[in-house]
Amino acid sequence: MKYQLHQIEKFKFLEEGEGEPLLLLHGLFGALSNFSDLVEHFRKTHKVIVPILPLFELDIFHTTVHGLAKFVHKFIEMRGYENINLLGNSLGGHVALVHILKHPEKIKTLTLTGSSGLFENGMGDSYPKRGDYEYIRKKTELTFYDPAMATKELVDEVFEITNNRLKVIKIIALAKSAIRSNLGEELNQIKQPTLLIWGNNDTITPPFVGQEFNKLIPNSELHFIDKCGHAPMMEVPDEFNKILEAFLAKTKQSAAPIR
Template identity: 55%
Template structure:
């Protein structure tokens, strides 16, 4: 399905379906389309919302994890969402989801993390994309996926164009450094909501050991690995990801005691 982008004041977002809310947060080089298969699968039964995070154009002084969390809070206030929702985050989006949950536990019913930062990540394979070098950017985008063909020409072009903008690069660097500084290991025990960790067994950016550490530190979490999968399971293994998500949502229905 083709995602239709809505606009409300300064916020751009996707909103499909009705019912209980699934709030989806993309990563640093991510886009609304990263969640396309989740929207297609769940919008029949849920209200699926994806805000476009202002990674490339937010004020430089706010370009970091706390600034993005504030953006999410402002966005939800703008659209009038007050009921508890399930928050899903990939990569940096997972980091934002974790901090949002720590600040708003009464407004989060369930949490789903996939390839999340917050403990450790090897951003872009250990180095930042070189400006003007298309082959280099292509290799680094492919590094995000187990199957390099998932790194389509369109996706590579998008990242290449971003890395050729000085202002966008400055914000990306600022946000990436903020994520690395903002280690959550001492705070995760405070998150009591049911949490699903879906990890690529071949993740090179947030390796499986990171998933095990999240599982150890989050009191009410369960960990599932997907083989032949790297940093974006919802893109690389959409059917398997959606199946795990569906099972988790049913198992931890709102109003059902799911702890233990």
């Protein structure tokens, strides 16, 4: 389904539905399409928000996980959201973690799926190879348990990004920033109810990463999904939405965010 993007100042974002805010943060090669099933499901009960992260627009000095987290904070302030259910996939999960550690006051719940912040396998030392479509196709397939999920449209998107020299520099900067920004010693500060949804076949942030997050974040619960890779909300949307819906229902009656 096609959704209308809003633009206010430097912020481009999707906002659909009414209710408690459910704010979604995409990953390094993320786009609105990653969340299409999730948006369609939850717009009936929540205000679903997807800010487009400026992965390629920030200057190189601010092209970091922390730079993106500052952008998210400014976006939340600009829109005046409260009682936010914050969800991040992959790099977006890492950005969500940095944000909640610095600005917990407006966050009600946290959901991470395939998040970096502790450990992640990159696309490989030789990545990205410019101009090699077959290589990019194979690397994109690694995101999923079912390689058929790497559609031509998706591979074309990644291929276009990796053929742009400036975008490649920004991708490498963000990937290095994610590796440097290990949050292991800070995760015990997170007080919000936290949901961890992990693919049992995730090769980028393998299952042990989900288990480690579960161990380090005090009020967290972990759910594994079989035959699923790094992007559960894309690969198994029905099961993902069911787990998230139960979690949000359980926390709906709870008090305001922990400050």
